[in-house]
Amino acid sequence: MKVKVDYVTNSSSEVFGVVVQDAALIGGLIAVLAAAFEGCKIDSEMAAIKGPQAEDLGAEAEEIARVIADAALKDAERQDKIVSDGYKEAEDILDSAKSSLERELDELRKAWAESDKTADKTDPAYNDFNKQYEEYVDYLESQIQEANLRKELVQAEKAEFQAQKDSQDSWVRERQADYIAIKEEKAMLEAVAKGYDKPGYDTAAVHDRLKQLDAREKELESILDGKNASIDYKAADRDPIGPSKESLSLTNKIREERAAFEKAAKNADTKRRAELEAQMVKNIEEYKAAIKSSNRYDMALSAAETVQVGADLAVDGLSYVTGPAGQQVKLAYTASKGLASGIGEGMADPENAGKHLAKGILNAGTEVIKDKFSAGNKPWQEAATGIFNEGLQSAIDASIKGEDVMDSLGKGLTKGVFEAGVDKGLDAIKNKLPIPKGTAIDASGVSVGNLLSNNPLATNILKESAKEVGGGFIKDQIKDTITDQVGKEAGFIDSD
Numbered sequence: 001m002k003v004k005v006d007y008v009t010n011s012s013s014e015v016f017g018v019v020v021q022d023a024a025l026i027g028g029l030i031a032v033l034a035a036a037f038e039g040c041k042i043d044s045e046m047a048a049i050k051g052p053q054a055e056d057l058g059a060e061a062e063e064i065a066r067v068i069a070d071a072a073l074k075d076a077e078r079q080d081k082i083v084s085d086g087y088k089e090a091e092d093i094l095d096s097a098k099s100s101l102e103r104e105l106d107e108l109r110k111a112w113a114e115s116d117k118t119a120d121k122t123d124p125a126y127n128d129f130n131k132q133y134e135e136y137v138d139y140l141e142s143q144i145q146e147a148n149l150r151k152e153l154v155q156a157e158k159a160e161f162q163a164q165k166d167s168q169d170s171w172v173r174e175r176q177a178d179y180i181a182i183k184e185e186k187a188m189l190e191a192v193a194k195g196y197d198k199p200g201y202d203t204a205a206v207h208d209r210l211k212q213l214d215a216r217e218k219e220l221e222s223i224l225d226g227k228n229a230s231i232d233y234k235a236a237d238r239d240p241i242g243p244s245k246e247s248l249s250l251t252n253k254i255r256e257e258r259a260a261f262e263k264a265a266k267n268a269d270t271k272r273r274a275e276l277e278a279q280m281v282k283n284i285e286e287y288k289a290a291i292k293s294s295n296r297y298d299m300a301l302s303a304a305e306t307v308q309v310g311a312d313l314a315v316d317g318l319s320y321v322t323g324p325a326g327q328q329v330k331l332a333y334t335a336s337k338g339l340a341s342g343i344g345e346g347m348a349d350p351e352n353a354g355k356h357l358a359k360g361i362l363n364a365g366t367e368v369i370k371d372k373f374s375a376g377n378k379p380w381q382e383a384a385t386g387i388f389n390e391g392l393q394s395a396i397d398a399s400i401k402g403e404d405v406m407d408s409l410g411k412g413l414t415k416g417v418f419e420a421g422v423d424k425g426l427d428a429i430k431n432k433l434p435i436p437k438g439t440a441i442d443a444s445g446v447s448v449g450n451l452l453s454n455n456p457l458a459t460n461i462l463k464e465s466a467k468e469v470g471g472g473f474i475k476d477q478i479k480d481t482i483t484d485q486v487g488k489e490a491g492f493i494d495s496d
Contacts, residue, residue, distance in 0.1 A: 057241070058209050060296045061188040062181075064303050067317040068310070069181035073173065075310030076457035080165060083452075085354025087158035090361045091151060093395055097388075097409050098147040104414040105140040108133070142381060143388055143413060146369060153365050172229045176457055179220045180233050184307075186213050187235035188299060195242025231456035236306035246294035246324045250287045257283050290324060297323035304333045309455040352400045357452075362392050388413060 112133050119126055193206050224230045243251075261280040265273045300321040307314045319330035349356060366389040370382050391412030398408035452458060 057192050057295055057299060058189060058206055060299055061185050061192065064300055064318065065181045065185035065188065068184045068303065068307050068314045069177040071307070071310035071314035071317055072180050072455060072457055073177050073310075074313050075453065075455050076173075078313075079452050079455060079458040082353045082357055083161060084158075086357030086361055087154055087161065089354050089358035089396070089399075090154045091158075093358065093362070093392055093399075093405070094147050094151045094154065096395065096405055097392060097413060098144055098151075100406055100409040100413055101140055101144045101147065104410070105137065105144070108136065108140070139384060140414070142384065146385060146388055149369065150362070150365050153368065154361060157361070169227070169229075172224070172227050173457060175220055175223055175227075176229060176231050179217070179224065179231065180309075180456075182213050182217050182220065183233055183235040184303070186210060186217070187238055188241065188303060189213070191238040191241040191302065192299070195240035197240075198242070201243075233308070233456050236308060238302050238306055241299050241302055243295065246290070250291045250294070254284050254287050257287070293322060294324045297321055297327075297329065300329045301332055304329050309453055309457075311453075349400075355396050355400050359393055359396050362396075363389060 119129075189206050189210055193203050193210070196203050196206070221230065257280055261276055265276050268276060300318045301323075304311075304315045304318055315330050315333045319328045321329050323329075323332070366385060370385050391409055394412045395405050395408045399405050
């Protein structure tokens with residue numbers, strides 16, 4: 001009697017020697033082993049596809065969360081620069097305004113001196129002209145004084161902003177970014193746990209990772225609190241992230257691939273069977289890679305659509321993720337960009353973001369200075385302050401449009417103001433009549449709040465010098481901590 005030893009390899013690469021002596025028994029055993037073999041391979045293959053999917057996405061979630069956190073850091077740096085640029089633009093426009101006013105005053109005095117040499121001082125009209133001249137000189141001098149005071153206000157705010165920025169510890173900011181990454185990863189994994197909560201999928205690893213993240217979150221909260229650097233960050237809730245439709249279809253294709261191999265291999269010789277198996281393994285690996293890509297794409301798209309801060313930068317970072325059809329997240333995100341929150345309105349014109357912010361900075365200072373002038377001995381000065389601000393706003397608009405700034409200032413701050421009032425002259429100021437706004441854009445809505453996003457890493461820098469209510473900064477904050485001190489030093493405000 002011949003003894004035949006068949007070697008059967010299961011999915012765990014274990015080898016069994018089956019000793020067969022009876023022909024009938026051989027046929028039965030072969031049938032049983034074939035069925036066991038096929039079932040074991042398919043079940044093992046499905047387990048390899050189904051079970052680890054959620055676990056694999058844990059690594060993807062960590063990577064995507066890091067992209068978002070890094071984007072928050074870059075976004076904060078971008079906002080820091082916009083604020084610095086905003087203060088510089090405000091200083092520059094005030095220097096230009098002062099220069100325009102001083103030139104107008106110099107020309108006025110020279111012209112008056114020349115005409116006064118030959119003027120008939122007995123003519124009754126002479127006194128009227130002289131009065132108008134003195135009033136205009138007074139107006140120009142007060143506006144120059146305002147330009148000086150405004151610049152000192154801006155410089156004081158800028159110095160405070162810079163001091164806060166310089167005091168920031170880069171290590172602490174990195175920990176803040178870590179905190180953001182943890183929050184984002186948790187939000188995604190919680191969505192994965194919900195999405196894969198169905199038969200055939202094992203989410204134990206996901207829940208283990210969530211416990212680790214909870215512990216790390218508490219640890220970071222303690223560290224940041226000890227450094228007085230706690231941040232308020234809440235990742236957006238995400239809809240369940242489960243197996244994509246594409247991955248379910250690919251899973252069925254893997255089953256079909258295995259079945260097709262088993263059918264073709266029945267009548268194949270050893271060499272052909274090896275060829276078929278090699279091709280099957282290659283195809284299945286490609287399907288698995290496609291499944292992973294599809295699920296990763298769905299997760300990245302969900303993250304892109306709900307990122308809270310640094311949205312544009314985050315999506316740029318996530319563009320490495322390619323979907324099943326080769327579509328990048330960046331492209332898909334374009335259509336759903338409105339779903340992302342926290343993108344500042346001023347970012348719509350990033351090239352001129354600093355100038356837009358300067359409008360808000362100067363507009364805020366106007367309210368403070370108006371309060372001071374309203375208590376002075378020049379009843380028309382408060383209205384003149386509004387005119388001065390309108391001129392500054394028009395000049396920045398001109399700069400944004402690429403037009404001549406000095407020309408805009410000349411029309412908005414000096415005699416152009418009175419030409420706009422037709423023949424009313426200075427009475428337009430004294431009586432606080434409306435002055436035409438010309439091309440200026442209403443600056444009431446231009447402020448730090450609507451030009452910068454809600455990035456917690458940048459908000460802390462602005463909390464003292466750039467708080468806002470409605471369209472402008474908190475006036476009392478500036479008044480109490482900056483205006484009085486600077487005004488007294490400038491000799492504009494009497495000491496108590």
